[in-house]
Amino acid sequence: xxxxxxxxxxxxxxxxxxxxxxxxxxxxxxxxxxxxxxxxxxxxxxxxxxxxxxxxxxxxxxxxxxxxxxxxxxxxxxxxxxxxxxxxxxxxxxxxxxxxxxxxxxxxxxxxxxxxxxxxxxxxxxxxxxxxxxxxxxxxxxxxxxxxxxxxxxxxxxxxxxxxxxxxxxxxxxxxxxxxxxxxxxxxxxxxxxxxxxxxxxxxxxxxxxxxxxxxxxxxxxxxxxxxxxxxxxxxxxxxxxxxxxxxxxxxxxxxxxxxxxxxxxxxxxxxxxxxxxxxxxxxxxxxxxxxxxxxxxxxxxxxxxxxxxxxxxxxxxxxxxxxxxxxxxxxxxxxxxxxxxxxxxxxxxxxxxxxxxxxxxxxxxxxxxxxxxxxxxxxxxxxxxxxxxxxxxxxxxxxxxxxxxxxxxxxxxxxxxxxxxxxxx
Amino acid sequence: xxxxxxxxxxxxxxxxxxxxxxxxxxxxxxxxxxxxxxxxxxxxxxxxxxxxxxxxxxxxxxxxxxxxxxxxxxxxxxxxxxxxxxxxxxxxxxxxxxxxxxxxxxxxxxxxxxxxxxxxxxxxxxxxxxxxxxxxxxxxxxxxxxxxxxxxxxxxxxxxxxxxxxxxxxxxxxxxxxxxxxxxxxxxxxxxxxxxxxxxxxxxxxxxxxxxxxxxxxxxxxxxxxxxxxxxxxxxxxxxxxxxxxxxxxxxxxxxxxxxxxxxxxxxxxxxxxxxxxxxxxxxxxxxxxxxxxxxxxxxxxxxxxxxxxxxxxxxxxxxxxxxx
Numbered sequence: 001x002x003x004x005x006x007x008x009x010x011x012x013x014x015x016x017x018x019x020x021x022x023x024x025x026x027x028x029x030x031x032x033x034x035x036x037x038x039x040x041x042x043x044x045x046x047x048x049x050x051x052x053x054x055x056x057x058x059x060x061x062x063x064x065x066x067x068x069x070x071x072x073x074x075x076x077x078x079x080x081x082x083x084x085x086x087x088x089x090x091x092x093x094x095x096x097x098x099x100x101x102x103x104x105x106x107x108x109x110x111x112x113x114x115x116x117x118x119x120x121x122x123x124x125x126x127x128x129x130x131x132x133x134x135x136x137x138x139x140x141x142x143x144x145x146x147x148x149x150x151x152x153x154x155x156x157x158x159x160x161x162x163x164x165x166x167x168x169x170x171x172x173x174x175x176x177x178x179x180x181x182x183x184x185x186x187x188x189x190x191x192x193x194x195x196x197x198x199x200x201x202x203x204x205x206x207x208x209x210x211x212x213x214x215x216x217x218x219x220x221x222x223x224x225x226x227x228x229x230x231x232x233x234x235x236x237x238x239x240x241x242x243x244x245x246x247x248x249x250x251x252x253x254x255x256x257x258x259x260x261x262x263x264x265x266x267x268x269x270x271x272x273x274x275x276x277x278x279x280x281x282x283x284x285x286x287x288x289x290x291x292x293x294x295x296x297x298x299x300x301x302x303x304x305x306x307x308x309x310x311x312x313x314x315x316x317x318x319x320x321x322x323x324x325x326x327x328x329x330x331x332x333x334x335x336x337x338x339x340x341x342x343x344x345x346x347x348x349x350x351x352x353x354x355x356x357x358x359x360x361x362x363x364x365x366x367x368x369x370x371x372x373x374x375x376x377x378x379x380x381x382x383x384x385x386x387x388x389x390x391x392x393x394x395x396x397x398x399x400x401x402x403x404x405x406x407x408x409x410x411x412x413x414x415x416x417x418x419x420x421x422x423x424x425x426x
Numbered sequence: 427x428x429x430x431x432x433x434x435x436x437x438x439x440x441x442x443x444x445x446x447x448x449x450x451x452x453x454x455x456x457x458x459x460x461x462x463x464x465x466x467x468x469x470x471x472x473x474x475x476x477x478x479x480x481x482x483x484x485x486x487x488x489x490x491x492x493x494x495x496x497x498x499x500x501x502x503x504x505x506x507x508x509x510x511x512x513x514x515x516x517x518x519x520x521x522x523x524x525x526x527x528x529x530x531x532x533x534x535x536x537x538x539x540x541x542x543x544x545x546x547x548x549x550x551x552x553x554x555x556x557x558x559x560x561x562x563x564x565x566x567x568x569x570x571x572x573x574x575x576x577x578x579x580x581x582x583x584x585x586x587x588x589x590x591x592x593x594x595x596x597x598x599x600x601x602x603x604x605x606x607x608x609x610x611x612x613x614x615x616x617x618x619x620x621x622x623x624x625x626x627x628x629x630x631x632x633x634x635x636x637x638x639x640x641x642x643x644x645x646x647x648x649x650x651x652x653x654x655x656x657x658x659x660x661x662x663x664x665x666x667x668x669x670x671x672x673x674x675x676x677x678x679x680x681x682x683x684x685x686x687x688x689x690x691x692x693x694x695x696x697x698x699x700x701x702x703x704x705x706x707x708x709x710x711x712x713x714x715x716x717x718x719x720x721x722x723x724x725x726x727x728x729x730x731x732x733x734x735x736x737x738x739x740x741x742x743x744x745x746x747x748x749x750x751x
Contacts, residue, residue, distance in 0.1 A: 196641030200449065202549035202576030202612060205640075270431035271446075271557075272550030316528055316558075318548035320575070 001043050001420060002026045004036070008048025008381060012055060013354035014370035018347070023053055025377040028420030032373060044422070048381050051414055054353050056088025056119075056378035058360035058369045060256050061232065062307035062329055064090075064121070065398075066109065068097025073309035073398040075109075078329065079118035081397035083424035085330035086380035086413040087305070088119050089361065089368045093178075094126040095153035101126035101137045103145035110146045118423055120378070122364060124151040124178055127166050133157035136169055143175065148364050149230065151178035154279060158184045160217060167227035176365065180232040181214035181239065182280065191320045193235075193266040193283040201272065203320060206281050211239040215246075222251050230363055231255035233306060235280035237290030244299045254363045255299070257291050258306035259328060259335040260403065264288070268403055274315055274322035275403040278306075292339070295355060302360040303339075303352075305332040309399025327399035332356060334409035337384055341410065349384070377420040386412035434556050441749045444556045444569040445742050447578040448619040456623055460588050462741035463734070469506060470736060479744045480509035483540040487513045488530075489572070490546040495708065496572055496582075499732070500543045503739035507747075509541075527551065528558050535559070541568040541743065549575030549612075568746040576610050581742055582707050583616030585735040587624060589727055590662055592734065593703050597621070603630040603656055603698075605688060606666035606715055607637045609677075613707045617664060622646040632656035633688060636677045653688050657697045665690055665706045668715050681714045691717045695725065703727045 003025040010033060011018045017033065024031040024040055031037050062082065065073040082090055092109075094100035100109070106123050113121035125147035129135040132155075139150055150170060157163040170177045187210030192198040194205030211234070219242070222229055234240060234255050246253050260278060265288050269276045276282060294300045308325025315322050328335075336356055340348040361369030368378060387408045392400045416424040435444045435451070442455055469475055485504040487497050497513060504511045516530060525533075531542070544552045552571040559567050573579040587597075594600055602621055608614045608631045621629045622645070631642055632650045642649050650656030657663065673681040690704065704716075704726045712718045720726060 194640060196644040199639040199641035200615065200645065202574075202578070202615060271434055272553045273431075274554075313526065316526070316554070318527070318546065318551040318554055318575075320548050320550075 002040060003044045003046060003417065003420070003422070004042035005046045005048050005053055005379070005381065008051045008053035010053045010371065011350050011353055012371035013350050014055070014358035015372060017371070018350050023371065023379065025379070025417065025420050028377055030371050030373050030375050030377050033371060046381065046415060050383060051381045052349070052384050053379060053381050055357040055369045055371050056380045056416060056418065057086050057332060057356045058089040058364065058366070059087045059307065059329065059332060059356070060091050060302050060304035060360050060363060062087070062090040062092055062305055063095070063309065064092050065309055066096060066112065067105065072311050075112050075116060077396060077398040078307070078309065079113065079116050081329040081395065082119040083416040083418065084396045084413060086333045086382055086416050087329050088378035088380065088416060088418045089122065089366060090119055091122050091124060091148065091364055093151055093153045094124050095131065095155070099126045099131050100124070100147070101129050103138065103141045106142055106145040106147055117421070119418060120368065122146070122148045122366065124149050126150065127152050127177060128157065128162065131155040133159060133162055136166055139170060139175055140173055143173070148366065149176040149178050151232070152180070154180065156182050156184040156214070164221050164225065167221050167225040171225050171227040176228045176230050178230045178232055179218060180280070181211050181218060181234070183210045183213045186210045186213060191277060191281065192269060193281045195266060195284055197266045197269060201269070208236040208238050208283070211236050211280065212242060215239055215242045219246050219251060222253065228252040233258050233280055234291070234300065235261055235283050235287060237287045240290050240294045240299055244294070247299065254301040256302040256304050256363070257295070257300050259303050259332055260306065260326060261288065261291055262303065262339050263335060264403060269319070272319040273403065274317065274319050275326060275401050275405065277319060277322055277324045278326070279324040301355070302363055303336055303355045304360070305329050307397070307399070309397055310401050311398070315401045326402040327395060327397045328402070329397055330395055331390065331402060331404060331409070333380070333382060333413065334411040337411040338409060377417055379417040380413060381415040382411055382413045384411055386410070388412050434553060434560070437749065442745055443749055444552070445580050445746065446552050446556060446569065446571045448580045448583045448616050448623065449578070451623065453623050453625070456584070456587065456620060459584055459738065459741050459745060460591060462745060463588055463737040466737040466740045467734065470733065475506050476508055477506065478508045480504065480507035480747050483509045483747055484538060485509045485511050485541045485543060485743065486534055486539045487511065487543045488516055488534070488545070489514065490516045490544070490551070491573070492517060493545055493573070496545065499735050500572060500739055503736050504743060506736070507740055507744055509743070527554065531555055531558060532562070535564050535567055539567055541570065541746065543570045543572050544574070545572040546574050549577035551575070570742060570746065573612055576612050576615070578616050579612040580616050581735070581739050582613050583620040584742065585731060585738040586617050586664065586705060587620045588734045588738050589705060589731050592730070593727060594661060597624040597626050600626050600662060601628045601630065601660040602626055602662040602664065603632055603660040604664045604666065605632040605653070605656070605690065607668050607672060608633055608642070608666070609637045609639045610669065610672065611666050614666060618645050618647055630656050630660065634678070653694060654697055657694055660698045661702055663690065663695070663698060663702060663704045665704065665715050667707065667709065668711055673714065685714055689715055689717060690720050692719050692723070695720055705731055708732070
């Protein structure tokens with residue numbers, strides 16, 4: 001199938017392209033930008049006038065809930081949500097049930113995803129068996145099965161020796177360790193940012209030092225082992241300052257932030273709105289400003305949706321009992337655009353898209369997130385100005401909970417192409 | 427971005443629909459409740475201790491957490507207003523069978539409840555209930571928060587204000603000290619909001635750092651870790667109960683050491699103003715937070731608090747029953 005995407009604003013941050021032109025796709029790969037390659041006859045013509053044509057988004061954290069939590073979401077529903085949100089590559093954390101700690105489970109997941117022929121699914125393997133923080137997993141076997149890195153998801157490792165060994169072992173084979181910095185004890189059981197709001201509402205807090213203490217430990221272990229680490233879901237200004245210093249020192253570290261933390265603070269909890277319950281928690285105004293500044297100065301490398309489908313029964317509970325997380329695959333693009341709206345800079349859009357395409361792909365070590373000739377044709381076409389209302393029925397994901405429910409957001413996906421196939425069109 | 431949150435306890439005319447927290451309530455509403463309560467105080471002295479204000483209304487006491495004392499005062503208050511009272515100890519019934527909080531609420535509203543008095547171990551649970559009632563078209567049902575987690579205990583806060591007003595007449599020249607486990611105390615939070623709203627110029631919180639939550643300054647509170655300094659020249663002392671499970675562990679080493687540093691003894695009481703009153707939400711731990719000589723002394727107003735509590739709860743329930751959604 002040959003596609004001719006005509007007259008769109010083609011933005012490819014990886015190659016510094018931002019111009020109104022044509023894009024040609026043949027045999028599942030990008031064939032050309034600008035002029036058609038010799039002898040190119042399109043089977044399908046898409047008029048992209050007024051639309052942005054960009055690499056499909058690369059989401060560094062999307063929970064698909066399979067295996068084990070099919071009542072919250074299934075691969076079918078979430079893969080549809082992905083293409084509807086313009087996400088063509090997604091990385092899923094290992095906190096499924098059973099945990100992704102065996103090659104067979106990873107192969108099964110990859111197989112299920114391949115049959116559905118939607119977004120490219122790349123699992124993270126568990127760093128330790130059962131995420132229990134005791135025994136290492138078979139990282140080489142898991143890599144062969146398709147894991148692109150190793151993570152502990154939301155389970156901190158209690159015994160620092162095990163984390164040291166895991167990093168040494170990962171370094172041996174050149175694997176990246178994905179860690180969300182959180183102290184195993186401080187802030188455990190906490191449900192909101194430690195601060196005036198949590199004190200007022202009588203919610204137990206997660207102090208910023210839960211993040212910074214863990215970062216200090218991780219950086220020391222990186223110095224000792226030389227392991228490459230990707231830090232997930234940074235939440236605080238103090239944490240970002242430590243990461244900026246570590247990068248300056250030359251440690252092989254990257255980091256991402258969840259899209260919600262770009263826009264919201266603990267004040268959005270309002271009167272105990274469980275849709276604003278996140279892990280890590282939404283923090284204060286200054287933290288949010290630091291997150292935005294760190295995206296611009298490069299301290300933060302990527303923005304992810306942190307997609308976490310939660311069903312009604314687990315959300316319609318008192319705040320501290322409600323499951324944390326929100327649906328995100330279909331909001332990621334709009335939340336990134338919302339940030340660029342706030343930025344006002346001339347090249348804000350390409351710079352922002354880099355955080356969900358080229359830069360994210362580099363972290364994951366994947367040849368994705370680019371419109372380079374010869375690259376897999378993963379492309380999103382979106383109208384940056386069309387507004388859509390966030391409501392339950394607008395979402396393909398089985399997770400219907402988001403703090404943006406009822407909001408009108410800019411940025412509507414018109415078509416998503418995965419490996420040269422139009423996987424979604426509206 | 428910041429959302430605009432409408433206070434769910436007020437209707438569009440700014441009238442009290444539910445009593446969920448004292449925070450965010452205007453002074454006029456607090457005064458209205460206290461004034462209404464004073465008209466009910468005398469009823470308890472009559473031979474027939476009833477008024478027909480809530481005749482035919484059903485009040486459901488929903489206690490997801492045990493509390494015989496608070497439940498009883500609500501029950502008495504509702505009965506003196508001629509309401510029918512149904513007591514449900516949820517811990518012992520549906521929750522243990524796995525029924526969700528909101529399913530329980532739907533079931534009970536189907537029995538035509540007019541008011542829920544809710545005690546729950548989780549902060550914010552009454553908000554969830556109030557919001558659910560509105561979203562499911564049951565906004566005629568009223569919710570009274572009888573204590574949620576560490577968050578709020580608004581009727582206790584109001585009865586404390588009633589007590590202070592009874593003895594001190596005016597709020598605007600007072601120094602009030604709240605002593606003890608502020609971190610875990612919903613009473614402290616409700617008292618702080620009430621005191622600052624009613625214009626008390628100096629609210630103090632006294633306790634060790636392990637029991638003082640961060641952010642008290644933003645609530646308009648001066649914190650003290652030294653009991654003697656904190657009590658100096660105060661007009662009102664509100665002692666908080668120290669839960670048994672917190673007496674020894676990582677928060678405090680022992681009840682004895684706590685009493686030594688923060689127990690209210692006659693010597694310490696002498697540091698406050700000579701006419702200072704001593705309050706306690708009960709039940710007291712004699713010898714842990716308060717010396718018996720103080721608890722039974724002339725400055726203690728702990729039993730009048732209980733009496734006023736019934737009038738205040740009658741006021742709250744009758745006001746809510748009379749408000750239209």
